[in-house]
Amino acid sequence: MAIELQLLVWSVGLAFVQVLVAVVGAALWHGLDTLLGNREYMSDVPGWGGRAERASINMIQNLALFAPLVLVAHVTGRTNATTALGAQIFFFARLAYAFVYPIGIPYLRTLVWTVSVIGLVLIFIQLL
Secondary structure (H helix, E strand, O other), rough: OHHHHHHHHHHHHHHHHHHHHHHHHHHHOOOHHHHHOOOOOOOOOHHHHHHHHHHHHHHHHHHHHHHHHHHHHOOOOOOOOOHHHHHHHHHHHHHHHHHHHHOOOHHHHHHHHHHHHHHHHHHHOOOO
């Protein structure tokens, strides 16, 4: 399997783990009974749990950009060393982001996000 596709699969796995971490944070704050309910009047989760939730949402948003780029590059046969590098940059930056955001390091969080976007741009440029 191409490295870009492998990193897409690993990115989906990372997104799933991030969702689970966010659920743990919400369960610790609200309690399992609240999470099992309709959640109509549930307040935001503060602290690391809220940051984990926002990191998870951000990962899913970025995965919505990464997946089509990787799939189009693969289907059209436009994968190369640059698309592989872009996928690696994206994945490892997103992995770092999954730790940096919940820990609460604001400027580093933005820097790591920017690095992941550079990975997306590298793949995108190869498809022009």
